[in-house]
Amino acid sequence: MLSVLPVRPRLSSGEFIAGSQVYLRAFRAEDLTERYLGWLNDPEATRYMESGIFPSTMRDLESFYQRIAVSRSDVLMAVIDKGSGEHIGNMKLGPIQWVHRSAIFGIMIGEKRFRGRGVGREATRLMVEYGFDRLNLNRIDLGVFAEHEAGVRCYQKLGFKVEGRLRQDLFQDGEYKDRLWMGLLRSEYERRQMGKPK
Ligand SMILES: CC(C)(COP(=O)(O)OP(=O)(O)OC[C@H]1O[C@@H](n2cnc3c(N)ncnc32)[C@H](O)[C@@H]1OP(=O)(O)O)[C@@H](O)C(=O)NCCC(=O)NCCS
Numbered sequence: 001m002l003s004v005l006p007v008r009p010r011l012s013s014g015e016f017i018a019g020s021q022v023y024l025r026a027f028r029a030e031d032l033t034e035r036y037l038g039w040l041n042d043p044e045a046t047r048y049m050e051s052g053i054f055p056s057t058m059r060d061l062e063s064f065y066q067r068i069a070v071s072r073s074d075v076l077m078a079v080i081d082k083g084s085g086e087h088i089g090n091m092k093l094g095p096i097q098w099v100h101r102s103a104i105f106g107i108m109i110g111e112k113r114f115r116g117r118g119v120g121r122e123a124t125r126l127m128v129e130y131g132f133d134r135l136n137l138n139r140i141d142l143g144v145f146a147e148h149e150a151g152v153r154c155y156q157k158l159g160f161k162v163e164g165r166l167r168q169d170l171f172q173d174g175e176y177k178d179r180l181w182m183g184l185l186r187s188e189y190e191r192r193q194m195g196k197p198k
Pocket of ligand 1 (some may be wrong): 045046048049097107108109110114115116117118119120121122144145148149150151153157159
């Protein structure tokens, strides 16, 4: 007699874009966890982010998510560690200016043990590829504390150029600090892609 194996539903990871260490997928309501809230209230994680200035509550996260979930000018993705399936951070392209074909990029690798291992760089590369190849953007911009070495290096390695220095634009630890404005053009991105070994 033939034995019928029970059909087990496959749990969908929702993987949208994959790299070697992480994949990106749509940010979901169930990602609004205490873990995510913990990142936003962790002074080390938010040291170079404006999000850490005011304490965050679950309600803040929910209203942020409700706004973003229906927005067609913001793309929010969860960064997932491929090995463990753990949600380790988030990244955003937005607001997207569809007429000018530009967008502002933001990233947070919230789980401390995943920082400084090349994850931020890979996740940024995946989002940049998505921005140019799928969304057909012409430029991606970002602002970063000038002294944020990991951030600045991560972006420079991917081809972002410093386009301006906004002197004393940010206040932190009792002093004003400079913000770098960085940008990557589609033409520069394409040149880099052409130079890559196949
Ligand atoms: C900024 C951030 C995205 C960088 O990602 P990451 O995974 O930690 O960094 P990576 O391991 O990919 O390294 C990127 C570059 O920064 C360097 N770097 C990493 N950590 C560093 C540190 N603490 N100090 C100096 N340089 C550092 C790396 O050596 C690498 O440069 P290299 O390729 O020349 O060696 C991540 O640390 C993060 O999300 N931090 C918290 C939130 C935040 O600051 N967001 C960005 C606001 S602009």
